[in-house]
Amino acid sequence: MKDCMAERWEQGSEFHSIPAASNIGADKFPWEGTRVLYGSGRDALRALLSHGMSERGWRRIHIPSYFCQKVARAILSTGIEVAVYPDRPDIPLSHHDSIKGKPGDVVLLVNSFGLRGKAYASVADRGDFEIIEDHSHDPWSSWARESDADWCIASLRKTLPIPDGGVVWSPMRKKLPTLAQVTPEHQSASLEKLAAMKLKSLYLSGGPATKEDFRRLAVSGESRIAAGPVSGMPVWTEDLLQSFPVESWRMRRRSNHETLCDALQDIFWVKALAPDSYTADTPFSCVLIFDTSARRAFVQERLVESHVYAAVLWPLDEPAVDGIPNYSIDLSRRMLSVHCDMRYDERDMFRVAAMIRDFGEAFHDA
Numbered sequence: 062m063k064d065c066m067a068e069r070w071e072q073g074s075e076f077h078s079i080p081a082a083s084n085i086g087a088d089k090f091p092w093e094g095t096r097v098l099y100g101s102g103r104d105a106l107r108a109l110l111s112h113g114m115s116e117r118g119w120r121r122i123h124i125p126s127y128f129c130q131k132v133a134r135a136i137l138s139t140g141i142e143v144a145v146y147p148d149r150p151d152i153p154l155s156h157h158d159s160i161k162g163k164p165g166d167v168v169l170l171v172n173s174f175g176l177r178g179k180a181y182a183s184v185a186d187r188g189d190f191e192i193i194e195d196h197s198h199d200p201w202s203s204w205a206r207e208s209d210a211d212w213c214i215a216s217l218r219k220t221l222p223i224p225d226g227g228v229v230w231s232p233m234r235k236k237l238p239t240l241a242q243v244t245p246e247h248q249s250a251s252l253e254k255l256a257a258m259k260l261k262s263l264y265l266s267g268g269p270a271t272k273e274d275f276r277r278l279a280v281s282g283e284s285r286i287a288a289g290p291v292s293g294m295p296v297w298t299e300d301l302l303q304s305f306p307v308e309s310w311r312m313r314r315r316s317n318h319e320t321l322c323d324a325l326q327d328i329f330w331v332k333a334l335a336p337d338s339y340t341a342d343t344p345f346s347c348v349l350i351f352d353t354s355a356r357r358a359f360v361q362e363r364l365v366e367s368h369v370y371a372a373v374l375w376p377l378d379e380p381a382v383d384g385i386p387n388y389s390i391d392l393s394r395r396m397l398s399v400h401c402d403m404r405y406d407e408r409d410m411f412r413v414a415a416m417i418r419d420f421g422e423a424f425h426d427a
């Protein structure tokens with residue numbers, strides 16, 4: 062059984078099902094009390110935008126140039142006009158232009174990769190327009206807790222082992238969009254994802270499950286998770302949400318992040334993005350920026366062969382919206398997001414760092 066488990070070691074990709082320790086109460090969320098729960102981050106955003114268009118007169122949303130295009134597609138599906146503002150997660154705040162809007166505009170600010178603090182909110186020149194913040198990459202950050210945005214949203218399954226889930230809250234106590242029913246389509250997608258998480262857990266612990274089985278269910282569930290009308294959150298996700306030791310998981314994320322960054326810091330062909338302070342911010346993942354897209358692709362392929370499933374966040378080669386500058390597209394081709402969450406410890410992070418070093422050194426540009 063031990064050998065089989067060693068063979069099944071992997072790093073990255075989606076969460077398996079992780080039971081909460083029974084003696085730990087849920088850590089507090091920034092939105093205690095007043096919030097509306099949805100089936101996904103995209104559903105939370107779609108519900109909020111429809112609410113804003115009908116009740117606040119929103120006609121246009123400004124979204125970052127470096128952003129998930131699946132989310133951009135969900136935004137477009139509401140019928141709101143979309144404008145893109147320049148956004149560089151790889152440079153300090155002082156180099157960001159301020160975002161200007163006019164009445165009828167709303168701006169989406171994103172704590173991309175959990176690397177930003179509340180100071181980032183100052184890029185939006187508040188005046189005539191309203192602000193939505195996306196805290197999916199660290200819903201418990203001090204920025205999220207101290208936010209003075211009009212509304213905040215988060216996808217919850219990026220940081221927690223749940224099959225689905227999103228939330229809207231309003232730090233300024235503005236009216237929230239209405240609660241939605243759980244749609245039959247969402248319910249079935251959520252159950253498929255839950256089954257995939259359970260099977261992955263069984264697989265990783267050496268049990269009778271195959272990677273093909275849980276991957277098939279995960280991919281099928283994922284393709285339907287935010288399809289169709291806006292859905293509410295299934296009861297099983299809401300119950301799970303209450304049960305996790307969020308703060309200790311965040312601490313693990315921080316220390317794993319630091320371990321990987323330290324282990325790669327002397328390499329000239331890759332740069333890891335780090336927060337200003339590990340005490341204030343908790344990175345979502347280790348964002349690595351390679352010197353060339355070819356070296357990134359080479360390393361990513363070798364990592365997959367070694368069962369390390371790092372992600373490209375976000376591919377921008379087929380953008381959903383116009384106006385994405387070349388530097389954003391170039392960055393997305395050179396970046397790799399390496400998981401550093403509570404599933405892993407220092408040994409895992411050293412193992413992955415050694416692979417990145419070896420594969421990157423083995424790369425020779427044609």
Ligand SMILES: Cc1ncc(COP(=O)(O)O)c(C=O)c1O
Nearest residue numbers: 101102103129132195197216287
């Ligand atoms: C920053 C960010 N916000 C929102 C979302 C949407 O979340 P969901 O996949 O739960 O719809 C994503 C998903 O990729 C994301 O990365």
